[in-house]
Amino acid sequence: MGSGPNKALQLYSIRTLPASLPEIVRRVGAAGYDGVEFAHRFHDAAPDAVAAALGDTALEPIAVHADLTEIEAALNGESDLLVRCRTVGCDTVVVPHLPASELRTRRDIRSLSRRFRDAAAGLEDWDMQLGYHTGRRAFRPFLPDWAGKIIEETPLPEAAERYTHRLLTGLRATEPTTVPSETPMWNLIARTAPAAVTFEPEVAEIREAGYDPTALFSLCGDRIDMVHLRDVGSAGPFRGYEDVPHGEGLVDMDAVLDAATDAGVDWVIYENEVDSDPAAKIDHGVATLERLLDGSRPSRSPTRVPATSS
Numbered sequence: 001m002g003s004g005p006n007k008a009l010q011l012y013s014i015r016t017l018p019a020s021l022p023e024i025v026r027r028v029g030a031a032g033y034d035g036v037e038f039a040h041r042f043h044d045a046a047p048d049a050v051a052a053a054l055g056d057t058a059l060e061p062i063a064v065h066a067d068l069t070e071i072e073a074a075l076n077g078e079s080d081l082l083v084r085c086r087t088v089g090c091d092t093v094v095v096p097h098l099p100a101s102e103l104r105t106r107r108d109i110r111s112l113s114r115r116f117r118d119a120a121a122g123l124e125d126w127d128m129q130l131g132y133h134t135g136r137r138a139f140r141p142f143l144p145d146w147a148g149k150i151i152e153e154t155p156l157p158e159a160a161e162r163y164t165h166r167l168l169t170g171l172r173a174t175e176p177t178t179v180p181s182e183t184p185m186w187n188l189i190a191r192t193a194p195a196a197v198t199f200e201p202e203v204a205e206i207r208e209a210g211y212d213p214t215a216l217f218s219l220c221g222d223r224i225d226m227v228h229l230r231d232v233g234s235a236g237p238f239r240g241y242e243d244v245p246h247g248e249g250l251v252d253m254d255a256v257l258d259a260a261t262d263a264g265v266d267w268v269i270y271e272n273e274v275d276s277d278p279a280a281k282i283d284h285g286v287a288t289l290e291r292l293l294d295g296s297r298p299s300r301s302p303t304r305v306p307a308t309s310s
Helices: 020-031 047-057 067-074 083-088 106-124 147-151 157-168 182-191 203-208 216-219 254-261 278-295
Strands: 007-010 033-038 060-065 094-097 130-132 197-201 226-229 229-233 241-244 266-268
Touching: 007 060, 007 278, 020 033, 020 047, 020 106, 020 266, 020 278, 047 083, 060 083, 067 083, 067 094, 083 094, 106 130, 106 182, 106 197, 197 216, 203 226, 203 229, 203 241, 216 254, 226 254, 226 278, 254 278, 266 278
Parallel strands: 007 033, 007 266, 033 060, 060 094, 094 130, 130 197, 197 226, 226 266
Antiparallel strands: 229 241
16 A cells, blocks of 8 residues: 555534634644645635634645535635635635435436536636535435426425435345446546546445445545545434444444555545534544554645635
8 A cells, every 4th residue: 555645624523613713723733633624614714814824733725615506606706715715725625415406316417417517617717626525315326207306396394305215215226335327426426527526435424325435436536535534323223323433333444544545545534423522523533543544654745735815
C-alpha cells in the first residue's frame, strides 16, 4: 500500500458546539486534524474570519456541503456560496443529500444527471469541483415508472413513502458486494463524466442500504477523493438502524480504510451522529482515525489552497 489518507472532521458532527465557526476551526486544528469539511454553518461567519482561522491552524478546507438547489442558485448569482468558498480557499462543493423524489425511477435519474452535469460545468468556470455524498436512497433499486407515477400523483407522508419504497425494492434480491445497474447510484456514476463529478462514500449509509461499503470503490475507480466514516447498529426488528460509536456497529472500519488506502483516497472524514458532547467528539475523532490508520500509513502533506479575499 502507498501512503494513507489524511484526517478530517465533518463539522456537522459538532453543530451544537456553542462557539463561533472561526473558533471551532481553531479547536479542530489544535486537536490534530489535517482538514475540515464545512456544512450548514458555513454561512454563519464572515468568510475572511474563517480563512484567517484556517491559515492559523494550517487546516485544509477540503469541501463544503451544500444542497444542489443552493449550488444552482449560487451559479445563477442568487447566493454567495461560491464567493465564500473562494475566500476560504475551498475548491470542492458536495451535495450531501437528495430527496427520494429525485431517485425513484430511471426518468428521475436522467433528469438529476443533467442537473449534475450542468452544475459541474458551471463550477468548472470557478475552478471548482462537484461531489456527491452517497445516501442510502441512491442504492435502492429503481421503482417501475408506473409505481413512481402513482407515488407522484398520490402524495404520501415522507415516512409512509420511505416504507412503501423499501417494501417494493425489498422484493428484489441484491448482492451486497456489487452495486447493481438498476440503482440510481450506478446510473449516476455512468451518466456523469469522471472529471465532472466525484463521489464521497458515506459508509454507514451504504451499509444501511444493504451493501458492503467497499463495493463502491471498485465501481467509482479514481472518482473518490474523500470517505465519510460513521457507524450504525441494528435498532431491532422493523426499526432500522441507529448511530453507534465507531467500531461498535456493522461497518467494517478496517476493511473500509484498507480499500480507501488501496484506492489512493486523499481524505478520511470522521462523522459522528451519536447524541453526545460535541467537544468530546473532536478528540474522539482524532483518536479514532489514528487508531484505524494505525500509524503505519503516513499522512500526505495536504496542499493548501491559499485563501483569497473576495
